[in-house]
Amino acid sequence: MLGINALILDWAGTTVDFGSFAPTQIFVEAFQQAFGVEITLAEARVPMGLGKWQHIEALGKLPSVDARWQQKFGRAMNKQDIDAIYAAFMPLQIKKVVDFAAPIAGVTEVIDQLRAEGMKIGSCSGYPRPVMEKLVPAAAAAGYAPDYWVAADDLPVGARPGPWMALQNVIALGIDDVANCVKVDDSAPGIVEGIRAGMWSVGLAVSGNEFGATWDEYQQMSASEIDARRQIAAEKLYSAGAHYVVDTLADLPGVIAKINARLNNGERP
Incomplete structure (x- = not known):
């Protein structure tokens, strides 16, 4: 059976820092x-x-x-x-x-689940290396540590919306087919990055930049305000080319199941 065997995850607004503040x-x-x-x-x-x-x-x-x-x-x-x-x-x-290194709710549980299923966890960020060198150990101490990470200034060809950081993860993790990767991001350039790298791209509409609320603000919002903000965010991410858009990384296992079915039906990103 064909299936997803690697995730390439953004940082702020995706795995840490709810709202990307x-x-x-x-x-x-x-x-x-x-x-x-x-x-x-x-x-x-x-x-x-x-x-x-x-x-x-x-x-x-x-x-x-x-x-x-x-x-x-x-x-x-x-x-x-x-x-x-x-x-x-x-x-x-x-x-x-x-101060913004704590994993977003549900992230560590989903990562543990997917790792148990044999998935590799890559990551990349719009942050330059000096920032990542502070963020990565702080996030690890709080419970989130991907298998690999790339900073925005690590590669001579540049960063998003080009595909290079995502593809550097493919090389480092030893992934044999980009179609078996899912790029997850809360921003339009990050979605484009995944598309240009030949991967399935999944947008996060609530935890990230486009929704733009803190966790506490989100918890206190009415259902109607959440729906309105979610719709605006989702439209931007779909417009960038996202194959799927969900609220947070906690919703990813369901999306992976759908992608696996499509892969086994002969589809590619």
Whole structure:
């Protein structure tokens, strides 16, 4: 029988940091610290999933941010500006990321279940290596440790939405067919990454960036607000090419069963 034998998992908003707050808040702080420019949390979320330098570059191109930047400096953001914001971002993110290292509810149980079934657990992130070197041991101490991880700046060809980090996992884990892998992510660039790598791509509509709520906020929401937010998030992830969209990683076993049936029916991603 054919079947999925590896998962390639994102980090913030997928396995740790419900709502993906560690990176978004730091972008707000880095813009303020480096140049005294205000950006909103909602703006900070728009390019989520990209490498962090590329994320800052994309933020500078948002019409609302660009208008504020032009008003203050009389020109568009340039490469030197991005470098300065990135330099402010890095120490803030390194310091803060450990506060968001706890696994999202259901993650450790699902990983244990899937590992018991023989599945390998890979991972990749929009975080650069210095941030990951703080996050990975903190997450391990809290109960989540994938078999392999790749940082956004590890590979010379770049990061998302290209396929390279996902494919580096395939090489490192010794997976013989990308069609036997599932890429799981809460952001559109991460979904595109999986598609371009030839994998099944599964989006998470509630635990991540597009839903954009803390765990406590989520627990206190009405069913109607949850449904409205879920629908908006799911539409973005499906538009990026997701084969399936579920709420959180805890829902993954059911999706894997459906994918396995499709594989055994001769389908590929």
